[in-house]
Amino acid sequence: MTSDRLSASILVLFALLVILESRHLPLGTFRQPGPAYVPVLLASLLLIFGVLLMLTAGRAPALSSVRWTEWHHALAILAACVFAVFAIERLGYRLTVLFMLAFLLKVVEKRGWALSLVFASTLAFGSYFLFYTILRVPLPQGPWGF
Amino acid sequence: MTETLHNLYIGFSVALAPNVLLYAFVGCIVGTLVGVLPGIGPLAGISLLLPASFGLDATSAIVLLAGIYYGAMYGGSTTSILMRIPGEAASVMTCIDGYEMTRKGRAGPALAIAAIGSYVAGTVSIVGLMLLAPPLASFALRFGPPEYFALLLLGLLVLAYMSGGSMLKSLAMAALGLLLGMIGIDPMTGFFRFSYGLVELGDGIGVVPVAVGLFGLSEILLTAGQPTAPEVKKPRLKDLLPSAEEWRDSIWPIGRGTVLGFFIGIIPGSAHIIASFVSYAVERRLARHPERFGHGAIEGVAGPESANNSATSGAFVPMLALGLPSGPIPAVMIAAMMVHGISPGPLLISQQPELFWGFIASMYVGNVMLLILNLPLVGIFVNILRVPYPLLYLAILVFCVL
Numbered sequence A: 001m002t003s004d005r006l007s008a009s010i011l012v013l014f015a016l017l018v019i020l021e022s023r024h025l026p027l028g029t030f031r032q033p034g035p036a037y038v039p040v041l042l043a044s045l046l047l048i049f050g051v052l053l054m055l056t057a058g059r060a061p062a063l064s065s066v067r068w069t070e071w072h073h074a075l076a077i078l079a080a081c082v083f084a085v086f087a088i089e090r091l092g093y094r095l096t097v098l099f100m101l102a103f104l105l106k107v108v109e110k111r112g113w114a115l116s117l118v119f120a121s122t123l124a125f126g127s128y129f130l131f132y133t134i135l136r137v138p139l140p141q142g143p144w145g146f
Numbered sequence B: 001m002t003e004t005l006h007n008l009y010i011g012f013s014v015a016l017a018p019n020v021l022l023y024a025f026v027g028c029i030v031g032t033l034v035g036v037l038p039g040i041g042p043l044a045g046i047s048l049l050l051p052a053s054f055g056l057d058a059t060s061a062i063v064l065l066a067g068i069y070y071g072a073m074y075g076g077s078t079t080s081i082l083m084r085i086p087g088e089a090a091s092v093m094t095c096i097d098g099y100e101m102t103r104k105g106r107a108g109p110a111l112a113i114a115a116i117g118s119y120v121a122g123t124v125s126i127v128g129l130m131l132l133a134p135p136l137a138s139f140a141l142r143f144g145p146p147e148y149f150a151l152l153l154l155g156l157l158v159l160a161y162m163s164g165g166s167m168l169k170s171l172a173m174a175a176l177g178l179l180l181g182m183i184g185i186d187p188m189t190g191f192f193r194f195s196y197g198l199v200e201l202g203d204g205i206g207v208v209p210v211a212v213g214l215f216g217l218s219e220i221l222l223t224a225g226q227p228t229a230p231e232v233k234k235p236r237l238k239d240l241l242p243s244a245e246e247w248r249d250s251i252w253p254i255g256r257g258t259v260l261g262f263f264i265g266i267i268p269g270s271a272h273i274i275a276s277f278v279s280y281a282v283e284r285r286l287a288r289h290p291e292r293f294g295h296g297a298i299e300g301v302a303g304p305e306s307a308n309n310s311a312t313s314g315a316f317v318p319m320l321a322l323g324l325p326s327g328p329i330p331a332v333m334i335a336a337m338m339v340h341g342i343s344p345g346p347l348l349i350s351q352q353p354e355l356f357w358g359f360i361a362s363m364y365v366g367n368v369m370l371l372i373l374n375l376p377l378v379g380i381f382v383n384i385l386r387v388p389y390p391l392l393y394l395a396i397l398v399f400c401v402l
Helices: A003-024 A037-059 A071-091 A093-108 A113-134 B002-015 B018-036 B042-049 B058-083 B089-103 B107-140 B145-162 B167-180 B207-223 B244-266 B271-286 B299-322 B328-339 B346-351 B353-374 B378-386 B389-401
Strands: none
Touching (some): B002 B018, B058 B089, B058 B107, B058 B299, B089 B299, B244 B271
């Protein structure tokens, strides 16, 4: 299995899923296309490109040879982002960013408590002041007014 | 011509308003920082700051974002010349001869020629944009849906061809992108497509979250765990002046880079990157002593740096005149304009003359700001690289959350 073949397989599966899901919508005709017409057309194109990619993916590097030593960093960042998505409306912008940055600095980057808390709170409250107060970007407030 | 000058006068009255001037300055500073910092390109920079522009009026928002774009082109040369680290992709060619000049103790002239070449190219190419965009927009007023469909299709195909890697992969990604655009309400029939009863999906997937995720977050993930940048060699202000010979050797490459960059900028693709590569190749081919290239030839700095700046103005021609993005950066800028209720296209120049000409005038002003910023303050910008990357990426992550 090469990296390109894996990516192409995902594209093919996605295209098939779109075609399958489009059954719930009217297809229409060439002269009077329905809401499913263009998605099916695009998904068919994606399917064709995906299959062609699978057929020509033999020269790509093998999946087992791909090394990404920083995957734990990336995973922690993604986990922090998922936390931000669910927490931002409930905890508010400032607390969410504070927790997210403190976690990444203390747990992932292995920095001291003092630096982690000072840096996280400066960035959380400073960016809130810059964007909410000065630039008037609407940011979610927490239940305690934070 | 009189009409153009009159319009330009209107533009300068908009661009020199204190608030617009302030946002042009902020854009130039942020752009220079984006260019200096490896791992954040102009695309990521613009995408990350896009939400911050929502609270501004349309002209200030576009001036801010455009400032980041051409500011990054200036800033990108600094780390390429001093440290052989391209701050962004368009500065890769500058690394070759720029860094060799630094090793020979000529970092100052390399930085000066890069900044002056960028200034000349930036300013001349704005004249091109100013003269070419209005007639192109008048012509495009005759376009109907079939012409626009054909133009967009052509744009996507050329983009896939010019993107450098596998054309098949580019076409697959174009199809995937268009499919993501299908989510939400169908404007023709009113049916909800692939929204599964979720209100958020009913409106479709916005360009901003996609841009922030694809270009902002992905840059962080790719560079996660990167160590701090190596030692920096900072030139003194008095060392910046090029010699007479260096001036002579740079004039024609700057001129050729400007013209090449502008026309390459109009063609869909990663214009500023391609322009710098083509300019380097042209200069090497035309050089009387091509063997000097790779060993500190100033032409290898002057040409590519002029070309990548000129390409930014070229990329604005189809964006402003036709409403068509010639690459991902103009696409994000179109999204920013649409957020402010402005549809870029043939009617923009006639319906929003203050915005169009204000934008043009702000580019002249921005180029002067960048020239002033980039020469004397080069030492300050380079110091940013001393910030440990773990702290830097967290600051970038905050922009993604915004």
